[in-house]
Amino acid sequence: MNTGIASRSLRSSLLDFAERMLRRLDAVPYAVLAIPLRLAVATVFWNSAMTKLANWETALALFTDEYKVPVLPAEAAAYIAVTIELTTPVLLVLGLFTRPAAAVLLGMVAVIEIFVYPQAWPTHIQWAAMLLVLLCRGAGKLSLDHLLWRRLENRLA
Numbered sequence: 514m515n516t517g518i519a520s521r522s523l524r525s526s527l528l529d530f531a532e533r534m535l536r537r538l539d540a541v542p543y544a545v546l547a548i549p550l551r552l553a554v555a556t557v558f559w560n561s562a563m564t565k566l567a568n569w570e571t572a573l574a575l576f577t578d579e580y581k582v583p584v585l586p587a588e589a590a591a592y593i594a595v596t597i598e599l600t601t602p603v604l605l606v607l608g609l610f611t612r613p614a615a616a617v618l619l620g621m622v623a624v625i626e627i628f629v630y631p632q633a634w635p636t637h638i639q640w641a642a643m644l645l646v647l648l649c650r651g652a653g654k655l656s657l658d659h660l661l662w663r664r665l666e667n668r669l670a
Contacts, residue, residue, distance in 0.1 A: 542653075542654070543650060543653050543654075544653035544654040544655045544656075544659075545653075545655075546653070547608075547646075547647065547650065547651075547652055547653035547655070547656070548653070548655060550643045550646055550647055551605040551606060551608060551611070551647065551652060551656075552605075552606065553643060554602075554605055554615075554618065554640060554643050554644060554647070555601075555602035555603075555605040555606050556602070557640060558597070558598045558601060558602050558618060558621075559598065559599075559602040561594075561598050562595050562598030562599045562602075565591070565594070565595045565598070566595065572591055572595070573587065573588060573591050575591075576588070576590050576591040576594075579629075580628075580629050581628070581629075582624060582628055582629065583628060594621070597617060597618070597621055600614075601614040601617055601618050605647070605652075607656070607657050608652035608653070608655065608656020608657050608658050608659070609652075609656070609657040609658060609661075610658070611647055611651055611652035611656060611658050612647070612648055612651055612658075614647075615644045615645075615647040615648040616648055618640075618644050619641060619644045619645070619648060622637050622640050622641050622644065623641075625637060
């Protein structure tokens, strides 16, 4: 009989603990969650740009021989890719024009997935998931986007 009471008490304590933890996790502000999303995506694409710039001839060869993006000449595709990879990470880190930057990178991920490395979908879906959150929710309150929108709203009010 005592083991039954102790067992119910233990279950009740565990449920209480789980509920408290879930409430604490639910209370984490989106602004805090958006920061690692922005930094993670920015790092991936920034590192890619740095690799290309470290040896531009090799980068051009990759676009010519391996990437083969349809419609665009290899050199133009390389310049477009490195431009995107240099600018959008800076915007994401600053939280400036986050949604347009996320949209551009989502388009780039789609091109990479469809035309270049379709077998790498597990990686691409992770990038896309992070970018979709940023596209749909924005950079959060800890960003230049938030600051600019507040200033714009104050001027319009």
